[in-house]
Amino acid sequence: MPELPEVESIRRFLSSSGFMTQKVETLLVHHERSFRNESGSELEGAAFTSITRKGKKLFIHLDDGRVLVVHFSMSGTFSLTSSPGPDDIHDRVIFTAGDLRLAFHDPRRFGTIILTDDDSLIRGRLGIDALSSTLSKETLAFLLGEKKRAIKSVLLDQSIISGLGNIYVDEILWAAGIHPLIQASEVPLPSLYLLHSQMRRILMASISLGGTSLGDGESNYHAGGVRGGYYPYLKVFDRDSERCERCSSVIGKIRVAQRGTHYCPSCQPFT
DNA sequence: AGTGGCCCCTGGCGGC
DNA sequence: TGCCGCCAGGGGCCAC
Numbered sequence: 001m002p003e004l005p006e007v008e009s010i011r012r013f014l015s016s017s018g019f020m021t022q023k024v025e026t027l028l029v030h031h032e033r034s035f036r037n038e039s040g041s042e043l044e045g046a047a048f049t050s051i052t053r054k055g056k057k058l059f060i061h062l063d064d065g066r067v068l069v070v071h072f073s074m075s076g077t078f079s080l081t082s083s084p085g086p087d088d089i090h091d092r093v094i095f096t097a098g099d100l101r102l103a104f105h106d107p108r109r110f111g112t113i114i115l116t117d118d119d120s121l122i123r124g125r126l127g128i129d130a131l132s133s134t135l136s137k138e139t140l141a142f143l144l145g146e147k148k149r150a151i152k153s154v155l156l157d158q159s160i161i162s163g164l165g166n167i168y169v170d171e172i173l174w175a176a177g178i179h180p181l182i183q184a185s186e187v188p189l190p191s192l193y194l195l196h197s198q199m200r201r202i203l204m205a206s207i208s209l210g211g212t213s214l215g216d217g218e219s220n221y222h223a224g225g226v227r228g229g230y231y232p233y234l235k236v237f238d239r240d241s242e243r244c245e246r247c248s249s250v251i252g253k254i255r256v257a258q259r260g261t262h263y264c265p266s267c268q269p270f271t
Numbered sequence: 272a273g274t275g276g277c278c279c280c281t282g283g284c285g286g287c
Numbered sequence: 288t289g290c291c292g293c294c295a296g297g298g299g300c301c302a303c
Contacts, residue, residue, distance in 0.1 A: 073297050108280045
């Protein structure tokens with residue numbers, strides 16, 4: 001499930017690939033719900049110019065001002081191969097340009113690509129990016145401090161802070177010693193400041209390793225078939241019933257905001 | 272403002 | 288070994 005570090009890894013991969021300087025020659029949509037053209041004209045003939053990211057979404061900019069907005073959701077990723085090539089049964093949308101073939105691979109079909117004239121509405125619905133240089137610890141404390149929901153639920157809310165998903169929220173809360181069910185407005189200021197620094201540290205560390213790949217399923221491969229290397233560094237996620245490396249307590253698993261939630265009952269007390 | 276439920280979908284896993 | 292049934296999970300939407 002691509003979160004900020006995985007999407008950023010895909011962005012960097014695509015940015016440095018030959019695809020970003022190409023003119024799209026063909027667009028093939030195998031699954032209608034995966035691709036929506038909200039712009040006035042066809043994609044073919046437009047050229048890619050650059051690729052940016054906000055939260056978990058990618059914005060592929062075209063030379064005519066339009067934008068392809070990519071949301072990977074649960075199981076989406078890109079695979080870049082040579083063209084022509086065989087289509088995998090889970091390739092939902094395929095772009096070709098020159099001798100390259102970029103496939104939006106999405107087994108569970110939750111992901112979407114939208115072609116739009118104006119991405120400002122989509123961008124506007126997203127809260128500030130979790131790694132934005134303008135997200136100071138004071139701003140973060142302000143954004144969280146007024147919310148009366150469980151801190152985990154607030155961190156998962158993409159309209160407040162964008163980019164965090166289930167894996168990294170669990171990791172960040174463990175690193176900051178905050179129980180996932182504590183009301184955001186009740187978290188002490190020093191803890192919120194610690195949350196801020198740990199969030200940046202963890203996200204950047206994961207990006208440097210290409211993100212997290214779970215298990216060995218194909219859906220967890222990133223663009224180009226490269227697996228992220230952060231999984232061994234996860235402290236609580238997917239480690240319920242193992243020992244906490246800080247205090248040796250048994251890591252617990254509960255449900256918060258309809259999500260499986262991993263935490264250390266000793267390092268993250270509910271007070 | 273916040274919560275809870277439903278839905279989308281299917282690979283993977285537990286149970287037998 | 289094989290089959291069946293269940294479930295995770297991001298996010299949009301809706302009811303309360």
